[in-house]
Amino acid sequence: MKLTIPLLRDRHSHPLLYAALMDSVDLNRPGETRASALERIRAGALGGGTGWTIATGWNSGRFALAKADFDDLPAVVVLSLSIHGLIVNDAGRALVRLHDKVVADHLDDQDWIERNLRRVLNLFARAGGSSGRLREFFEHLRTLGVHHAEEMLLVDEDEIRMFDEAGLADRTRFWAAPEAYDAASPANRERIHGIKLFTDGAIGVTTAALHERYRTADHRGMLLYSDEALTALIARYSPEKPMAIHAIGDAAIDQVVSAIEAARPGGVLHEIRIEHAQFISEGTARRAKALGLHLSMQPNFSEDSVMYADRLPAGYPERNNPFRMLIDRVGFVPGNDLYFGSDGMPHGAQPALQQSLFPDGKHEGQVLTLDEFVAGYCYPDMTHGSIDVETDAAGRVVSVVVNR
Ligand SMILES: [Zn+2]
Numbered sequence: 001m002k003l004t005i006p007l008l009r010d011r012h013s014h015p016l017l018y019a020a021l022m023d024s025v026d027l028n029r030p031g032e033t034r035a036s037a038l039e040r041i042r043a044g045a046l047g048g049g050t051g052w053t054i055a056t057g058w059n060s061g062r063f064a065l066a067k068a069d070f071d072d073l074p075a076v077v078v079l080s081l082s083i084h085g086l087i088v089n090d091a092g093r094a095l096v097r098l099h100d101k102v103v104a105d106h107l108d109d110q111d112w113i114e115r116n117l118r119r120v121l122n123l124f125a126r127a128g129g130s131s132g133r134l135r136e137f138f139e140h141l142r143t144l145g146v147h148h149a150e151e152m153l154l155v156d157e158d159e160i161r162m163f164d165e166a167g168l169a170d171r172t173r174f175w176a177a178p179e180a181y182d183a184a185s186p187a188n189r190e191r192i193h194g195i196k197l198f199t200d201g202a203i204g205v206t207t208a209a210l211h212e213r214y215r216t217a218d219h220r221g222m223l224l225y226s227d228e229a230l231t232a233l234i235a236r237y238s239p240e241k242p243m244a245i246h247a248i249g250d251a252a253i254d255q256v257v258s259a260i261e262a263a264r265p266g267g268v269l270h271e272i273r274i275e276h277a278q279f280i281s282e283g284t285a286r287r288a289k290a291l292g293l294h295l296s297m298q299p300n301f302s303e304d305s306v307m308y309a310d311r312l313p314a315g316y317p318e319r320n321n322p323f324r325m326l327i328d329r330v331g332f333v334p335g336n337d338l339y340f341g342s343d344g345m346p347h348g349a350q351p352a353l354q355q356s357l358f359p360d361g362k363h364e365g366q367v368l369t370l371d372e373f374v375a376g377y378c379y380p381d382m383t384h385g386s387i388d389v390e391t392d393a394a395g396r397v398v399s400v401v402v403n404r
Contacts, residue, residue, distance in 0.1 A: 002390045003370065006379040007402075008349055010141075011296050012275060014083075014340030015172060016159050017121055019137035020128030021056050021079075028057025028081055028346055029196040038069060045073040052077045052092055054124065057345070060085075060204055061307040077124070081345055082202035084117060085110065099123050113225060114201040118153055118177050125155045131165035138168055145349030145402040147171060147384040150341065152196055152244065152275070154180050157188050175244050178237065194242035194271070197233060199224055200252035203278075203308045208249035210279065212313035221249050227259060234263035234272075242271040244296065250279040250319075255286050268292050273339070278304065278320050285322075285330045294337045297321060299373075300351055301343075302359035302366040317363070324365040327372065334368075334376030341377075349387050350400040352377060358395045367395075 025040050028311075037055070045053040055078045058065060070076040070089035077096075078087040081400035088096060088107050100123050106112040111336040113120055141149055151159070154176040163169045175196040181189060201207020202221055206214045209221040225233070237243055238260075247253045256274055264272075274280070279299055280288070288295070298321075305317035312320075332338040342352060354360075356368040368376075370389070388401040 002388065004382075004386050004388050004403075005370070005374050006382050007142075007147040007385045007387065008145050008352065008377050009379055010146050010149040010341045010347065011339040011377075012152050012298065012343045013347065014121070014125075014153055015134060015137060015149050015151050016129040016155050016162065017083075017125040017134040017153070018344050018347070019130075020125045021054055022133065022140070023138055024054040024056045024079075026057050027055050028059065032062070036156065037063065037065065037157075041070065041076060041078070042073060042176075045070070045076050047136075051075065051127070052095060052124075055081065055083050056083075058298055059307055061310060075219060079124075080202075080204055082204045083121060084114060084202035084207060085205040086120070096123065100245070101128065110201075110205060110207065111222065114198075114205075114207050114222060116181075117198060121153065122155050125159075127160070129155065129162065131162040134162055134166040134168055137168075138171060141347060142385075143402060145387045145400065146347055147367065147379065148173075149347075150193075151175060152343075153177065154192065156180060158186050160188055160191055163206060177232065181237075181241075192241070192243055195237045196244045196246070197225075198246040198273075199230060199256055200247055200249050202248060203304055203312065206277075206311055209247075209251040209255075210313060210316070211251050211254075212316070214311050216311040216315060223252060223255060225255075227255060227262075230255060230259040231262045234259055236247070238264060239269055242273070244273045244275050246275040248276045248278050250281055250284070253277055253280045254284050257284050257291070257293070260291055260293065261271060261287065264291070276301065276343075279316065280322065280326070281319075282322075282325055284324055284327060289330050289332060289337070292337075294339065295326065295332060296339045297323075297365075298343050299323075299356040299359070299368060299377075300344070300345055301341055302355050302363070304367035305366070306360055307362055318343040318365070320363070321359075321366045323368055323372075334372040339371070339376055349389075349402065350397065353389060353400060354397045357391060357397060 006271045075092040150173045173193040200209035206217045292316045302321045326332040359366040388397040
């Protein structure tokens, strides 16, 4: 089947961070092995140049890497696919220390990293980000079929200036952590679309908060707020701005929905989005729908069912990204209260379509129709451009051509 669809509007990205990381060694490639990853990182680190050699997209479910693999090299940083975990070698630690001594002191403390993720990521976004880099990055996104990409973690006010300088402010929307929002000037506060909170971590590093124990760890992940603290934050910010609340595990999603019920008993004023919502249960989805909440989800995370089958508890892989339950049984409508994005893992129309129409997870509940994909992921029309998509009888994506 051949069809032409509008360009994508990626509802969840980190443009300045990804712009800063554009020259990094990308380990999220088909067929990457431990040996090829080590070889490419070594070549990068020994190839001269100053500063860090950064590798991104490392999936610990595919192959192991450790600090000791890199300690004989100049500064190396390996970011996990979820960007919630990182490995920094000895030389890299010395360099991190120059930028942020506190981060340098906590590089082996995953609990601290989760609670201070913005500070950790900002270090790299600030070191490599610029308006020129942003321009290159958005040109690259355009070649992948993406016109608009929301900034889910504003680095600081300077990022707004960079977007203005690059002429790209109309191709993003700024979401800021409470402390970044509070610190901004009144004029920049106006420019900030909404407030972003994290309530748990990620599956790859076993910090997403589940109701059951991980197979590979003696815990259920972590909740970053007490119920009271989360309710207070929602009560504080939601009357003023839209909110986007990161929750991946079922325990985190349940906590978010309960906190919103407690903070906004009369219903929500501005949009409140749950970011990721991967393990949302049907009961909680019904409560979220009744509250008028929106879900911002990543079809490319359907693959987590396979990638992280080793660590997810029994019964969890098949409940990841339950699009059919949300749409068919609970009544979420793509484009109305269900939106799609990539979180940059990876960006682009091709992987998004592949994972939506024929997910590698191969759980029936994860499959979207092309109409649902277009409604939840694309511009309403072809004003900005179009993409030709060809699928085979089984629904596999045969080709994706982004029209200039
Ligand atoms: Zn994100």
